[in-house]
Amino acid sequence: SQTIHQWPATLVQPVGSPLSLECTVEGTSNPNLYWYRQAAGRGLQLLFYSVGIGQISSEVPQNLSASRPQDRQFILSSKKLLLSDSGFYLCAWTGFKYNEQFFGPGTRLTVL
Amino acid sequence: DQQVKQNSPSLSVQEGRISILNCDYTNSMFDYFLWYKKYPAEGPTFLISISSIKDKNEDGRFTVFLNKSAKHLSLHIVPSQPGDSAVYFCAAISPGNTPLVFGKGTRLSVIA
Numbered sequence: 001s002q003t004i005h006q007w008p009a010t011l012v013q014p015v016g017s018p019l020s021l022e023c024t025v026e027g028t029s030n031p032n033l034y035w036y037r038q039a040a041g042r043g044l045q046l047l048f049y050s051v052g053i054g055q056i057s058s059e060v061p062q063n064l065s066a067s068r069p070q071d072r073q074f075i076l077s078s079k080k081l082l083l084s085d086s087g088f089y090l091c092a093w094t095g096f097k098y099n100e101q102f103f104g105p106g107t108r109l110t111v112l
Numbered sequence: 113d114q115q116v117k118q119n120s121p122s123l124s125v126q127e128g129r130i131s132i133l134n135c136d137y138t139n140s141m142f143d144y145f146l147w148y149k150k151y152p153a154e155g156p157t158f159l160i161s162i163s164s165i166k167d168k169n170e171d172g173r174f175t176v177f178l179n180k181s182a183k184h185l186s187l188h189i190v191p192s193q194p195g196d197s198a199v200y201f202c203a204a205i206s207p208g209n210t211p212l213v214f215g216k217g218t219r220l221s222v223i224a
Contacts (some may be wrong), residue, residue, distance in 0.1 A: 036209060043118075043216030044156070044201060051209055059211075090155050099144040099205050101212050103155035 006091050006104040013111055019064075020079040021107050026072065031093040033074040034101070035066055039087040050074060066089035070104030086111045115139045116204050118215035127224045132187040135202030135215055138183065142204040146212070147176060147187050150199045159189070159200070192222045 002027045013019060035047040036077060046059045048066035056066050063082060067075045076080050091104040117136045125131045133211045135145075143164040148156035162169040162185065169176050175188045189196055202215040 025167075029166055032209065044214040046214075049211050088153070092155075099146070099161065100158070101146075101203075102158065103148075106153065106155045108153060 002093075002095070002102065004091060004093055004102060004104040006089075006107050008014045008107060009057070010104065011110070013081050013109065014078050015111055019076070019081050019085070021076040021089055021091075021109075023074040023096055023104055024072055025075075025093045028093070028095050029071060031072065033068065034078050034092040034094075035074065036090040036092065036103075037087045038090065044090070048076070065068055081111045084109050085109065113138070113196050114215075115142075116215040118200075118202050118218050121216070122219040122221070124221045124223060125192045127194055127222055128191045131187075131192045131196065131220055131222065133139055133187040133189075133200050133202075133218050133220065135185045135187075136183060136203050137185075139204070139206065139208040139213070140183070142213075143207055144205050145178060145185050146203045147174075147178070148203060148214075149196075150201060150202040150217070156201055169221045185223075189220075192220075194224050195221050196220060197222045 003107050010028045029041050034049045049057050050068045064078050089107045092101050094101045115138050121152050146161040147159040149159045150156040160171050160174045160176050162178050167178050178185045199217045199219045201217045205211040
């Protein structure tokens, strides 16, 4: 069966510090991978998606970036965090059935 | 421009009664619709879906209705239970390798 992992589960970072969130998927190959953010009281905002290694599409301009160094690994990064980067970050994947998307447990990021 | 809209940010229902969550969409290319349920500090979990060739799909206490002419879908929960209290996201997808489009969510509170 397929599983998706995200770490860390929670993170508190000062403004201006770097960020690296990791997502890995097990039990599937060639997944589409997604990063979402849910800010307090708001919906799910798609940040990045990837259809393959090294292929990243950005949905919203911001100070975040994403990379996909391996087939089942998706990394969300920032060089300098802003207060507005606080939120709940979710990784998701879809397989060959494009209409089924599964989410990881999420990372709660607080920028102080 | 929001392609998927959930116009009610919150809904309160008494235990045992019916909960009806609504969702409207604008993109006529969407061919599959999904509902996700999200508890605080957790990733969304898939609840139920419907293809655009159907007008109803039922799974236990959950039924999704699709009205293509009105570009409207709804999720019915009968009977509502306190454990159903969560944020519900409507999502839609069009054919091909495109991401799901999510609504902003509706927070359902089931009162005992």
